[in-house]
Structures are given as C-alpha cells and as structure tokens.
Amino acid sequence: MPHSRDGSGRSASVKDVAQLAGVSLGTVSNVLNRPERVSADTRTRVEKAMADLGFVRNESARQLRAGRSRTIGYVMLDATNPFFTDVAQGMEHVAEDRDLSLFLCNSDNRATREAAHLAHLQEQRVQGILVTPVDPDSPALADLASRGTPLVIVDRTRPGAAFCTVSVDDVLGGRLAVEHLVDRGHRRVAFVGGPDSLGQVRERLEGARQAWREAGLPDADLVVVPTVALSVAEGRAAGERLAGLPARRRPTAVFCANDLVALGLLQQATSAGVRVPDELAIVGFDDIDFAAAAAVPLTSVRQPRAELGRTAARLLLAEADDPLHAHEQVVFEPELVARRSTLG
Amino acid sequence: MPHSRDGSGRSASVKDVAQLAGVSLGTVSNVLNRPERVSADTRTRVEKAMADLGFVRNESARQLRAGRSRTIGYVMLDATNPFFTDVAQGMEHVAEDRDLSLFLCNSDNRATREAAHLAHLQEQRVQGILVTPVDPDSPALADLASRGTPLVIVDRTRPGAAFCTVSVDDVLGGRLAVEHLVDRGHRRVAFVGGPDSLGQVRERLEGARQAWREAGLPDADLVVVPTVALSVAEGRAAGERLAGLPARRRPTAVFCANDLVALGLLQQATSAGVRVPDELAIVGFDDIDFAAAAAVPLTSVRQPRAELGRTAARLLLAEADDPLHAHEQVVFEPELVARRSTLG
DNA sequence: GTCATCGATTGAAAGGTTTCAATGCGATGG
DNA sequence: CCATCGCATTGAAACCTTTCAATCGATGAC
Structure with missing residues (x-):
C-alpha cells in the first residue's frame, strides 16, 4: 500500500x-x-x-570520478569454516583502520563461483582483491594481476608469481603433527583428508611423509584415508572407514588435514566407544576455537589466523598505494598445540 | 612517480x-x-x-546510470558464529539465482561498526540491506527504511515496523528446551546466557520461565547465570561458576542461550570430570553443525538457518522489485533435536 | 582612489555507461 | 521508380560527484 x-x-x-x-x-x-x-x-x-x-x-558517482573505490574484497574458500572467518576478522581490522570496507564473498570451493566473484569485484574497481583460491595456479589469477588489480593470495603460495602471497608452511605443519605422534610412540598412523586437488592437503601429507621417513618407519604404516571434502561430516565418515579395518592394520593415531575433519572423526570415535586418546590419538590442523572446546580437547597445528589476514590486507594496501611495490611471499611457521586428544 | x-x-x-x-x-x-x-x-x-x-x-558507471546496483548486503552480528554464516549461505543461494552479489559485513556486535556498514551500503545504493541488528529498535533502521532502501531484519522481529522481518520464535524455543528438561525429570535447571541487551537472550529466557512455571516448579529453582557474550569462552567461564556452587544448589541441567556457550560449558564440565548427561544435562540453541559433532552430541533447539536466510533474501528482493509490497513478519518455529547430552 | 591580495564561492568539464530517438541503408511491394 | 519497412547502427543526453581554474567582493596597502 x-x-x-x-x-x-x-x-x-x-x-x-x-x-x-x-x-x-x-x-x-x-x-x-x-x-x-x-x-x-x-x-x-x-x-x-x-x-x-x-x-x-552516491558512492558510484564518487568512485567514477575518483577512479578507485573505498572497498577491498576477500573471496574465501569456505565461509562456514571458522578458520576463514578468523582470517577475515584480521583483514577487517586493517580495513577498519584505513577506513575501507571489506567485501566478503564465498566461493564455496567452486571455481565458477570464485570466477564470478572475482569478475564482480573487478567491475566494482575495488582497491584490491584478497583470495584463497580453489587453484592458485589458475591463469585467471595471473590475468587479474596483470590487468593491474592489486591481488594477494591467502593461505597458498606460488613462488615467482606476479603478486604477493601470504601462507603458512603446510609441509612443516605436517611434519610437526607426525613428529609429535611418533614421539608419543605411535607406529601406525593414518592421514585423513582430501580432496587431493587442495594444495593444503597435498602439502600437509607431504610433511607427514617426510617426518615418517626420517623416523625410519615403513611407508606402508602411514595409511592415507582420502575424503572428498574437509568437513565434519567427512571426518565422521572417515572414522567409520577406519573402524572397519582389521585390528592389526588399524592405526593408533590419526592426523587430520583440518580441525573440521578431526572433530567429525573424534565424534564418531567417541560415540563408537573408542577412547581418545588411549585407543586412538587425534591431531587436527588450524586450531580453530572449537578445537580447544571439543569435549576431548584437540591437539592441533596452530596457524596464526588473524595475523595471516592482517598481513595479507597490509600487503594488499601497500601495493594499492604503490604499484611499483615489490611482491612478497610471506610464509608463517605453524606451531603444534598439544592437548588431551594426544596426551592421554 | x-x-x-x-x-x-x-x-x-x-x-x-x-x-x-x-x-x-x-x-x-x-x-x-x-x-x-x-x-x-x-x-x-x-x-x-x-x-x-x-x-x-565499470560497474560504478553502470550503477550511476541505472540508479541501482547488482548487489545486496548482509550486516551480520557475529561472523565467527556458524549460525550466521549458515544464514548467509541461504541468502547467497537466492542472490546467485538472481545473478546478484551478496556483500557480507560483520558488525561484530558493535553498534558503531554496524552503523558504518549500513552507511556504506546505502552510499553504494545496494538493492537492499539485510541486517541482524545489535538493536532492532534503533531509530537508525527506521530512518534507513523510510529513505526508501529496502530493508529486512533477520533473526529479530519488530511488530508494526515499516520493514519485513524474518525470525524464529525464540520464546517457543526456550519453552521447548525447558519442557524437554522437565520431561527428563530435572527439577533444578540453570539458564546460561547474556548480555541481556540481546533480544534473543531475553526471549529464550522468557520461554524457559513460562515452561518452568507451567510445570508448577518454583521460580527459585530456575537459576540464571549471566554471561557478557555468547561465545565458547564465556560458556567455559560459566561452567566454572556453576561448578563452584554448593552441591545442593547446583543444577542438574543447563539450558544455554546458544550452542557456542553450550559447547564451552560442555568442555569445561567434561574436563572437570562432570559426566554429561548423567551428572549434568545440557541443551544448546541454534543446532549448528558443531553441536552434533561434539564428542557428547549436543541436544539443541534447531533453527532453520538456511531457510531463514533464503526467506529474508526473497522478501528483500520482492520489496526491491515492488516498492508497494506489503511488509511481512515471518516467524519460523524452532524444533528440539534431542541428542546424547540430555538422553543419558 | 587605485591596485594587489586574499578568502569564499562558482561554473564547467570530466569520468564510463546506458538509453532512446534518429539516421542510414538495403530490400520489398506497389 | 517511389514509398515503405525493417534492421543495424549512431549520437547525444543523462546519471552524480569532484576538481580546478575563474570570478567576485571585500580588505588592506600605497
């Protein structure tokens, strides 16, 4: 009416x-x-x-005149994973300090959605784009950067690329996790995670393998249990698959590619009556807040989530202010946080 | 240069x-x-x-000419609470179908940040704004709507307002939680949540009180344990406060204002050796994915999170397309999902 | 009394896109 | 051969803000 x-x-x-x-x-x-x-x-x-x-x-008119906007964008891989929202939180603080708005988009692990968001941000003439890409080697990203849009890759690295990257040493993270398990006496361990297309998964597994070999343990005793996604539900499913193994082959510890998977696995194990960590030790990755809050607090490989976001945002703005700026590849070191899920 | x-x-x-x-x-x-x-x-x-x-x-020029943009915005209360990211996910789907972009902003529970985001979205001439406000009665929202920006309030209601609202019956949710606990035989129950300024908290408590009285139980046996925020950390702290009570006064069950608080409480209880649910039953609210995934799966009051988001986005677009559109106040019914944390 | 100076204000141009009435042109029908 | 029609294309106007050189009026100096 x-x-x-x-x-x-x-x-x-x-x-x-x-x-x-x-x-x-x-x-x-x-x-x-x-x-x-x-x-x-x-x-x-x-x-x-x-x-x-x-x-x-009217911000449109203003932007049109000025040629640049007061906005930066972050295209995240999975908005429902607290890891990424924590990263975004870090970016938000930097943006707030500079009086910019942060435009959050969710690619939901889909390359097409990612492409759509990137195009839209570019059309908006944002000051710059932060992205945790489905595939960091995609030529679309290089194109974007070469067209002059400041770009920073978050949580992935790409040596020699024409843009900045901010990441965490996932290989080291994988090593830390497995070294810890080996130290605690485990001699049969599973790695749970996937899909293989995610670099994070590949590198964490690579690190795990390195540590395993250096401990002089046989390759066959590091079992890989692939998943189709890094989610709680997949973790639960993987738990069931593990439970199905004959006792001799069943691992005494599991290293999960991220905390969501670890939490799902933990839940399945506990509800199946498997005692954690006595019968099964579990290590996660990311150290999201829910990891410490799990009923059996989760040992996890901590990434400096907010710091990752802040650094990425700062590099982006540095590039936006000075196009001659030299690209940096920042790599943070992860850190193992041991809790009850491995400490008995 | x-x-x-x-x-x-x-x-x-x-x-x-x-x-x-x-x-x-x-x-x-x-x-x-x-x-x-x-x-x-x-x-x-x-x-x-x-x-x-x-x-x-150049989207700015395009917008300038067209007078409206291809974007809608959602200002969320707490981007790190999975409840809100799930709501956002629902909106995202509707936006995607209509070929619009969804601009996510985080007010982080702060009225000033919320105001800044609302202003920026308005200046961008977005097609409409979705918001879960710090305070739904704020005149700023009414102003916004009266200036002609389509506006939908999410997860709050405001009868008679000049805009649509989409919410869940929090009073009913509170009743369901407490009725369930009373059914399971509990006669001393705590409500944990805060701050009181959040309508969600007030109404869930109100529902709890109604159910309590209708069961003919004395007011004094429904203890209120206030928190300063709805977070995991606050839940843990509340758990410690409960543990400090003399055994006679200690409740046998807790109804938490949301799942984050419940998870924190659950963790504190388990690590303090309190067995859940035998010694302490726990009910949460929202039914986020982590609730089912907790090592003691959490009984929770489920809200149709994605549906909430989808409906809100649809109403917003309906209003944007037809300014004569009659404002609706949609209220969903929550549903109790009973799991091990109350079922022994 | 004239001139320079200074501060406050103005007017026009520019920025990139979309829209719409107008134009041009070849083909069709008479 | 003329009128008409349809189609592809064009040119100019409009959207709203910002910027900058130009203008105006008044004040102070000489």
Whole structure:
C-alpha cells in the first residue's frame, strides 16, 4: 500500500542540496570534502539542507570520478569454516583502520563461483582483491594481476608469481603433527583428508611423509584415508572407514588435514566407544576455537589466523598505494598445540 | 612517480573498444547488453577488441546510470558464529539465482561498526540491506527504511515496523528446551546466557520461565547465570561458576542461550570430570553443525538457518522489485533435536 | 582612489555507461 | 521508380560527484 519513498521520487543529490541551501554545487562538495574552506555560516546552512533532504552521497558517482573505490574484497574458500572467518576478522581490522570496507564473498570451493566473484569485484574497481583460491595456479589469477588489480593470495603460495602471497608452511605443519605422534610412540598412523586437488592437503601429507621417513618407519604404516571434502561430516565418515579395518592394520593415531575433519572423526570415535586418546590419538590442523572446546580437547597445528589476514590486507594496501611495490611471499611457521586428544 | 599500471595508463573503456573495433559507443553497449540486436559480424569484431584490450565493465558507471546496483548486503552480528554464516549461505543461494552479489559485513556486535556498514551500503545504493541488528529498535533502521532502501531484519522481529522481518520464535524455543528438561525429570535447571541487551537472550529466557512455571516448579529453582557474550569462552567461564556452587544448589541441567556457550560449558564440565548427561544435562540453541559433532552430541533447539536466510533474501528482493509490497513478519518455529547430552 | 591580495564561492568539464530517438541503408511491394 | 519497412547502427543526453581554474567582493596597502 502506502510505500511513499517519502513523496519525492529519487533520492536527493548534491544538486538538490545546493538548490535548497541557495549555493552552488561546488560549495556543497566542499562542505563534504574540504569543510575548512567553507565559511561557518554557509556550512551550517548546507548541513541543514542535507539533513532535511536526507541526502546520502552516491558512492558510484564518487568512485567514477575518483577512479578507485573505498572497498577491498576477500573471496574465501569456505565461509562456514571458522578458520576463514578468523582470517577475515584480521583483514577487517586493517580495513577498519584505513577506513575501507571489506567485501566478503564465498566461493564455496567452486571455481565458477570464485570466477564470478572475482569478475564482480573487478567491475566494482575495488582497491584490491584478497583470495584463497580453489587453484592458485589458475591463469585467471595471473590475468587479474596483470590487468593491474592489486591481488594477494591467502593461505597458498606460488613462488615467482606476479603478486604477493601470504601462507603458512603446510609441509612443516605436517611434519610437526607426525613428529609429535611418533614421539608419543605411535607406529601406525593414518592421514585423513582430501580432496587431493587442495594444495593444503597435498602439502600437509607431504610433511607427514617426510617426518615418517626420517623416523625410519615403513611407508606402508602411514595409511592415507582420502575424503572428498574437509568437513565434519567427512571426518565422521572417515572414522567409520577406519573402524572397519582389521585390528592389526588399524592405526593408533590419526592426523587430520583440518580441525573440521578431526572433530567429525573424534565424534564418531567417541560415540563408537573408542577412547581418545588411549585407543586412538587425534591431531587436527588450524586450531580453530572449537578445537580447544571439543569435549576431548584437540591437539592441533596452530596457524596464526588473524595475523595471516592482517598481513595479507597490509600487503594488499601497500601495493594499492604503490604499484611499483615489490611482491612478497610471506610464509608463517605453524606451531603444534598439544592437548588431551594426544596426551592421554 | 609514474604509476603506469601496465604501460597503458587507465584501464580500457567502451570508448577505447569502440574505436578499436571501428564502431560507435552505442554498438559496444549493445554487444554487452542486447547482443541479439547486433549483427554477427560486428559482434565478433567488438568482442575481439574487448579481449585485446582486456576490457572490464565499470560497474560504478553502470550503477550511476541505472540508479541501482547488482548487489545486496548482509550486516551480520557475529561472523565467527556458524549460525550466521549458515544464514548467509541461504541468502547467497537466492542472490546467485538472481545473478546478484551478496556483500557480507560483520558488525561484530558493535553498534558503531554496524552503523558504518549500513552507511556504506546505502552510499553504494545496494538493492537492499539485510541486517541482524545489535538493536532492532534503533531509530537508525527506521530512518534507513523510510529513505526508501529496502530493508529486512533477520533473526529479530519488530511488530508494526515499516520493514519485513524474518525470525524464529525464540520464546517457543526456550519453552521447548525447558519442557524437554522437565520431561527428563530435572527439577533444578540453570539458564546460561547474556548480555541481556540481546533480544534473543531475553526471549529464550522468557520461554524457559513460562515452561518452568507451567510445570508448577518454583521460580527459585530456575537459576540464571549471566554471561557478557555468547561465545565458547564465556560458556567455559560459566561452567566454572556453576561448578563452584554448593552441591545442593547446583543444577542438574543447563539450558544455554546458544550452542557456542553450550559447547564451552560442555568442555569445561567434561574436563572437570562432570559426566554429561548423567551428572549434568545440557541443551544448546541454534543446532549448528558443531553441536552434533561434539564428542557428547549436543541436544539443541534447531533453527532453520538456511531457510531463514533464503526467506529474508526473497522478501528483500520482492520489496526491491515492488516498492508497494506489503511488509511481512515471518516467524519460523524452532524444533528440539534431542541428542546424547540430555538422553543419558 | 587605485591596485594587489586574499578568502569564499562558482561554473564547467570530466569520468564510463546506458538509453532512446534518429539516421542510414538495403530490400520489398506497389 | 517511389514509398515503405525493417534492421543495424549512431549520437547525444543523462546519471552524480569532484576538481580546478575563474570570478567576485571585500580588505588592506600605497
């Protein structure tokens, strides 16, 4: 029924404000952008007119004129994984300090969705784009960067690329996890994670293998249990598969590619009556808040989540401010946080 | 400093494309927007020119002309709470179907941050704004709606307001939780949650009280344990406070205002040697994925998270398409999902 | 009394896209 | 051969803001 966007049709523009205040366009703009240049009297008159009309700056027009926007975007791999929301939180703080908005998009692990978001951000002429890509080697990313849009890859690395990357040493993380398990006396261990297309998964497994070999243990005793995704549900399913193994071949410990998988596995194990860690030790990866909060607190490989986000955002803005800026490949070191799920 | 991003100065515009392809501006625009009106020959020529120049549409200019954008925004209360990311996921699907982008912002429970995000979205002339507000009665929201920006409140209701709201009956949710506990024989129960400024907390408590009274139980046996936030850490702290109570006054069951609090409490209880549910039953609220995945799977009041998001987004777009649209107040019914944390 | 100066204000141009009425042209029908 | 029609293309206007050189009026110096 009555919808009345207030009687007036369109929303008020600087022109309307100028007219009502009896000044020129330029003056209104000055009130907005260089208030010190305007006499106190005119300024209050203009401000009153703005308030009366409910004037809201049109950011599109502003951007068009300025050529750049007040926004940066982050395309995340999985918005429902707390790891990524924590990373985003770190970025948000940097953006807030610089008075920019952070536009969050979720690719949900799909390359097509990722591409759509990247295109849209580019069309918006954002100051720069942060992305945790489905595939860091995709030529689409290189194209993007070569077109001049500042770009930072988060949680992946790509040596020699034409953009900055901020990541965590996943190979080292994998080593830490398995070294810990070996130290605790485990001699039959499973790695649970997938899909293989995720670099994070490949490298964590690689690290696990290195540590395993260096401990002089036979390759066959490091079992790989692949999953189709890094989710709680997949962790639960993997738990059931493990439970199905003959006792001789069943591992005494599991290293999961991330905490979601570990939590699912933990739940399945406990509900199947397997005692953690006595009968089965579990190590996760990421150290999300839910890891410590699990009923059997989870040993996990901690990544500096917020720091990752902050650093990525800072590098992005550095590049946006200075296009001659040299690209950096920052790599953080992960750290093992031992808790009850491996400590008995 | 010369700041040549690439040799070419600015990025290519329709004008450049037109020139290279030897056609007029209008034709390029037609290729972009009404390709069927352009002869096959010219079309391919124009498309080649675009590819050669790496042409990217300037969304600001487009928006400026069109008066509206291809974007909707969601200002969420707490991006690190999986409940809200699941709601956002539901919205994302609707947006994707309509070929819109969803701009996610996090107010992080702060009114100032919320205001900043709302202002920025308004300046961007988004098609509409979804928001789970810090305070649904804030006049700022009413102002926003009266200026003509389509607005939908998510997870809160506000009867008689000049905008749509989509919520879940929190009072009913509270009743379900407590009725369940009373059915299971509990006669001393605690409610854990806060701050009181959150309507969700107030109403869930209200429902709990109603159910308690209707069961004919004395008010004093429903203990309220306030928290300063709905987080895992606060749940853990509350657990410690409960553990400190003299045995006679200690509740046999706890109803937590959301699952994060419940998970924290569960962890504290288990690590303190309190057996769940035998010595302490726990009910959460939201039924996030981590609830079922907890090592003692959590009984929780399920909200239709994705459905909430989808409905909100649909209402928003309905209003954006038809400003005469009548505002609706949709209320979903929650549902109790009983799991081991109360079932022994 | 004139001129330079200074601060406040103005007006016009620019930025990239879309839209729409107008144009041009070849073909069709009379 | 003329009128008409349809189709592909064109050109100019509009969207709203910002910027910058130009203008105006007044003040102070000489």
